[in-house]
Amino acid sequence: MKPTDIKDPEYFHKVVDCQYACPAHTPVPEYIRLIAAERYTEAYMINWHSNVFPGILGRTCDRPCEPACRRGRLQGDDEEPVAICRLKRVAADNKSDIRDQLPVIPKQKNGKRIALIGAGPASLTVARDLAPLGYIIDIYDNQFAGGGMMRSQIPSFRLPIEVLDEEVNYILDMGINTTFDIEVESLQEILDKGYDAVFVGTGAPRGKGLNLPGLEDAADKVHLGIDWLASVAFEHTHKIEEKVLVLGGGNTAMDCCRTSKRLGGDDVRVVVRSPFEDMKASPWEKEDAMHEGIPIYNNHVPKEFVVEEGELKGMHFEKVEARYDEDGKRSLVPTGEPLVFMEADVVLMAIGQENAFPWVERDLGIEFDKWDMPVVDPTTFQSTNEKVFFGGDAAFGPENVITAVAHGHQAAISIDLYCRGEAVSERPAPGVTLASQKMGVHEWSYDNAVEADPRYIVPLAPLDKSLADRKMEVELGFDPTTAFKEAERCLNCDVQTVFEEARCIECDACVDICPTDCITFTPNAEEEQLRVSLSAPASNLAQDLYVSHDLPTARVMVKDENVCLHCGLCAERCPTSAWDMQKFLYNVTKAGQ
Amino acid sequence: MSYQIPKFRHPQLPVNALGYTKADYEGSISTLCAGCGHDSISGSIVRACHELSIEPHKIAKLSGIGCSSKAPTYFLGKSHGFNSVHGRMPSVVTGAAMANRDLIYLGVSGDGDTASIGMGQFAHVARRNLNMVYIVMNNGCYGLTKGQDSATADEGSVSKKGDANMYSAIDLCATALQMGATFVARSFSGDKEQLVPLIKAAISHRGFALIDVVSPCVTFNNNPGSTKSYEFVREHAEATGTVDFVPMQKEITTAYEPGSSHEVTLHDGSSIHLYKMDEDLDPFDRTSALINMEKHRTAGDILTGLIYLNKDSRDLHDVMETTRRPLNTLTEDDLCPGNQMLKNINDSLR
Numbered sequence: 043m044k045p046t047d048i049k050d051p052e053y054f055h056k057v058v059d060c061q062y063a064c065p066a067h068t069p070v071p072e073y074i075r076l077i078a079a080e081r082y083t084e085a086y087m088i089n090w091h092s093n094v095f096p097g098i099l100g101r102t103c104d105r106p107c108e109p110a111c112r113r114g115r116l117q118g119d120d121e122e123p124v125a126i127c128r129l130k131r132v133a134a135d136n137k138s139d140i141r142d143q144l145p146v147i148p149k150q151k152n153g154k155r156i157a158l159i160g161a162g163p164a165s166l167t168v169a170r171d172l173a174p175l176g177y178i179i180d181i182y183d184n185q186f187a188g189g190g191m192m193r194s195q196i197p198s199f200r201l202p203i204e205v206l207d208e209e210v211n212y213i214l215d216m217g218i219n220t221t222f223d224i225e226v227e228s229l230q231e232i233l234d235k236g237y238d239a240v241f242v243g244t245g246a247p248r249g250k251g252l253n254l255p256g257l258e259d260a261a262d263k264v265h266l267g268i269d270w271l272a273s274v275a276f277e278h279t280h281k282i283e284e285k286v287l288v289l290g291g292g293n294t295a296m297d298c299c300r301t302s303k304r305l306g307g308d309d310v311r312v313v314v315r316s317p318f319e320d321m322k323a324s325p326w327e328k329e330d331a332m333h334e335g336i337p338i339y340n341n342h343v344p345k346e347f348v349v350e351e352g353e354l355k356g357m358h359f360e361k362v363e364a365r366y367d368e369d370g371k372r373s374l375v376p377t378g379e380p381l382v383f384m385e386a387d388v389v390l391m392a393i394g395q396e397n398a399f400p401w402v403e404r405d406l407g408i409e410f411d412k413w414d415m416p417v418v419d420p421t422t423f424q425s426t427n428e429k430v431f432f433g434g435d436a437a438f439g440p441e442n443v444i445t446a447v448a449h450g451h452q453a454a455i456s457i458d459l460y461c462r463g464e465a466v467s468e469r470p471a472p473g474v475t476l477a478s479q480k481m482g483v484h485e486w487s488y489d490n491a492v493e494a495d496p497r498y499i500v501p502l503a504p505l506d507k508s509l510a511d512r513k514m515e516v517e518l519g520f521d522p523t524t525a526f527k528e529a530e531r532c533l534n535c536d537v538q539t540v541f542e543e544a545r546c547i548e549c550d551a552c553v554d555i556c557p558t559d560c561i562t563f564t565p566n567a568e569e570e571q572l573r574v575s576l577s578a579p580a581s582n583l584a585q586d587l588y589v590s591h592d593l594p595t596a597r598v599m600v601k602d603e604n605v606c607l608h609c610g611l612c613a614e615r616c617p618t619s620a621w622d623m624q625k626f627l628y629n630v631t632k633a634g635q
Numbered sequence: 636m637s638y639q640i641p642k643f644r645h646p647q648l649p650v651n652a653l654g655y656t657k658a659d660y661e662g663s664i665s666t667l668c669a670g671c672g673h674d675s676i677s678g679s680i681v682r683a684c685h686e687l688s689i690e691p692h693k694i695a696k697l698s699g700i701g702c703s704s705k706a707p708t709y710f711l712g713k714s715h716g717f718n719s720v721h722g723r724m725p726s727v728v729t730g731a732a733m734a735n736r737d738l739i740y741l742g743v744s745g746d747g748d749t750a751s752i753g754m755g756q757f758a759h760v761a762r763r764n765l766n767m768v769y770i771v772m773n774n775g776c777y778g779l780t781k782g783q784d785s786a787t788a789d790e791g792s793v794s795k796k797g798d799a800n801m802y803s804a805i806d807l808c809a810t811a812l813q814m815g816a817t818f819v820a821r822s823f824s825g826d827k828e829q830l831v832p833l834i835k836a837a838i839s840h841r842g843f844a845l846i847d848v849v850s851p852c853v854t855f856n857n858n859p860g861s862t863k864s865y866e867f868v869r870e871h872a873e874a875t876g877t878v879d880f881v882p883m884q885k886e887i888t889t890a891y892e893p894g895s896s897h898e899v900t901l902h903d904g905s906s907i908h909l910y911k912m913d914e915d916l917d918p919f920d921r922t923s924a925l926i927n928m929e930k931h932r933t934a935g936d937i938l939t940g941l942i943y944l945n946k947d948s949r950d951l952h953d954v955m956e957t958t959r960r961p962l963n964t965l966t967e968d969d970l971c972p973g974n975q976m977l978k979n980i981n982d983s984l985r
Contacts, residue, residue: 115646116643116646117643117644117645117646118646121643483636484636484637484669485636490637491637491639491641492641492642492643494641494642494643547670547853547857547865547866548825548865548869549670549672549675549825549851549853549865550674550675550678550824550825550827551669551670551671551674551675553678554674554675554677554678555640555664555665555674557640557641557642557643557644558643558644558645559644559645559648559657560645578645578647578648578649579647581647594869595869605643605645605646607641607643609637609641610637611637611640611641611664614636614637614669615665615669615670615674616669616670617668617669617670617671617853617857618670
């Protein structure tokens with residue numbers, strides 16, 4: 043293999059699994075160390091710069107970082123990732139007033155006017171990035187306040203309104219001009235106002251329905267999940283019937299059933315076509331629903347609404363089982379059992395969402411593809427009309443808040459480049475630093491000891507109390523003591539093992555001490571061969587091998603990054619400091635930086 | 636400074652016949668200097684015992700005093716251990732081995748503990764052919780007292796301070812051969828591919844097995860001019876041949892060119908293969924081994940690998956015709972067989 047180029051910022055970035063998996067590439071270990079040091083405000087600001095909504099995301103994020111966490115790959119089936127998401131919340135809960143740390147908004151504007159359609163996470167991120175650069179920003183939304191789906195779809199028992207308002211207002215208070223409670227019905231009209239650029243962050247606002255026999259007669263008792271959640275959030279709906287069927291297996295279904303339980307639903311059931319394991323909802327959201335006494339019926343395909351004398355009585359379901367072909371493709375095959383009847387006074391359909399752009403005229407130079415989605419560049423987020431940019435769910439379909447934030451940052455860069463007349467394809471390089479953490483002969487600036495504690499569980503409010511009040515937050519968050527212990531579980535994957543071959547005397551000390559047998563000195567070979575011939579097999583192909591230049595004995599050092607604990611023992615036991623522990627800080631460059 | 640090895644290990648560590656991983660043969664975290672050759676030897680011992688599938692409680696590791704003699708703390712944490720008096724490890728092993736012949740005795744010593752204060756004990760344990768593995772972690776200096784030249788430092792070898800050693804060196808392999816050792820090998824801490832099979836063969840050999848392992852002292856004896864530095868040993872090591880250890884249970888799969896290898900079956904049924912051997916050396920002939928060692932010494936090389944093996948070794952138990960059972964399993968009936976037996980013995984002496 044060729045020697046690894048550690049100067050390529052993406053090499054070490056990939057080693058920081060959590061940060062690499064995060065769409066916004068938040069420097070996770072960096073803020074976790076600050077939380078352990080009780081420096082909550084600094085931890086919060088690192089998050090705020092990277093993901094804009096630390097308090098919101100610390101409660102509601104889809105957490106792509108956690109399945110990626112190296113801890114989950116360690117020995118033992120029960121080893122769980124660090125509770126990254128809930129640690130983020132600790133920073134938000136315990137920070138001091140941060141308003142004096144927010145960017146200064148120039149009084150003298152740069153004369154460029156930007157329209158943001160939709161006031162969800164993507165648009166707010168664009169506003170956050172562009173307002174400090176002097177742009178004049180007008181934001182349009184059909185709701186009465188900013189936040190988009192974070193306000194209309196995420197129930198208050200998961201995200202208290204105060205937390206939402208606080209973080210939305212940090213941005214709106216940057217002198218953003220808001221036009222709320224008005225539906226934008228024509229993009230042409232917006233463009234006619236002479237904006238220098240327009241950003242569309244309108245989400246995926248249309249809930250999908252199921253047109254089954256009986257729907258017509260039952261229509262007034264069948265609701266689309268997201269619309270129903272919005273009407274609860276906006277205080278139009280205060281109660282629900284006793285028997286509730288929720289169709290669908292995603293996070294919206296979980297929010298629907300849990301909200302129903304709080305509004306008077308007594309017999310609330312979730313019914314999903316797929317097997318339990320294949321459900322789209324995050325595992326913890328399923329757990330939370332079941333904890334509240336809501337059963338999940340899997341492998342049940344809805345067949346028809348049963349209506350008697352004009353009144354919805356329930357639904358019929360067909361039982362199926364999942365079969366997987368050689369390519370792992372799933373098909374749901376009926377078991378042949380009789381249809382299952384479930385009683386229902388009301389049915390909530392949460393089977394998916396889709397985009398809808400009836401308000402975008404098709405003669406504006408914005409190309410639409412065969413699925414009626416705008417053609418958007420995945421790097422620049424520019425549409426085929428160079429003035430119009432898309433981001434969040436509006437760009438490529440439903441994702442999540444953190445993805446919308448990541449889109450927003452990139453779109454802001456593009457808009458800034460475009461308004462300055464520069465090529466949007468020239469993306470700024472990430473900001474990277476690599477610094478030794480050596481404090482003394484065997485001393486490191488980070489806690490290199492690896493804690494064996496199992497993952498800590500976030501305490502919950504008493505079930506009877508939280509079910510009685512839809513606005514009462516269920517999760518109480520970690521207290522600082524538990525947060526410290528959980529933070530110490532972090533392996534500090536950003537503190538990299540940097541190898542300098544010129545210093546190595548090949549004494550094998552690192553090989554002997556490495557608890558996870560990551561390091562091997564061996565004659566060089568092709569990657570495939572090396573992976574099976576190392577001290578321990580390097581079978582995780584998603585993780586790189588770190589290969590040195592040739593050493594005096596004509597061998598090379600090969601390190602499998604897969605289960606490195608970043609414990610620093612190789613560097614501690616190295617007599618010549620050929621190994622050093624160096625902190626790698628990777629920051630996605632923002633607009634104007 | 637780390638005081639503990641993290642508990643996590645590689646999830647796919649190979650498991651031996653007992654279901655143990657290498658981690659089950661490890662000890663506490665080393666407190667020796669970073670880069671010490673002794674840690675590599677510890678690593679080789681761990682690997683050898685794991686690969687041989689020895690139950691950890693079937694091993695007793697014994698040592699004297701010195702950096703080397705601290706090392707047993709850092710491997711085989713679940714085995715028996717005895718850290719004895721300076722230079723007196725052989726006596727303690729002799730006592731233990733006489734009392735319980737079922738254990739594997741692993742003596743770990745250094746050049747000071749063996750060639751200076753323990754020279755007398757070393758000579759006698761070798762000539763008695765006690766069934767043990769005697770590993771010398773040989774760095775040519777007294778690391779624990781700041782690096783003075785030891786009795787194995789070569790004449791002319793330069794210390795860290797810059798002074799050349801004035802005295803002739805004791806060659807432990809030659810001494811052991813002279814004294815009647817039945818397994819003599821030399822190796823280098825930085826060459827696990829050679830050291831691990833040698834340790835396995837030494838464990839399987841019945842009789843006194845010496846492995847003199849050159850183990851650089853990074854703190855006091857790894858400087859230019861030293862003949863026990865990593866660089867010097869790498870440049871001057873000359874292997875007698877390659878040793879391949881084949882455990883009893885395992886089928887021989889490696890193909891050897893006919894005539895190029897020797898196969899030796901050991902007492903426990905396992906075998907070792909010596910191949911690519913130096914044509915001048917007959918590893919089963921003491922004279923040949925001594926001549927070869929002397930030849931390499933005068934040429935300024937370090938002869939490594941298996942140097943001598945007595946295929947007909949009879950250990951101390953064989954010679955003394957002791958009971959085949961550990962003493963702690965003998966009952967009163969075994970020890971006091973009664974009047975008739977006493978009478979028979981007395982009669983035989985009349």
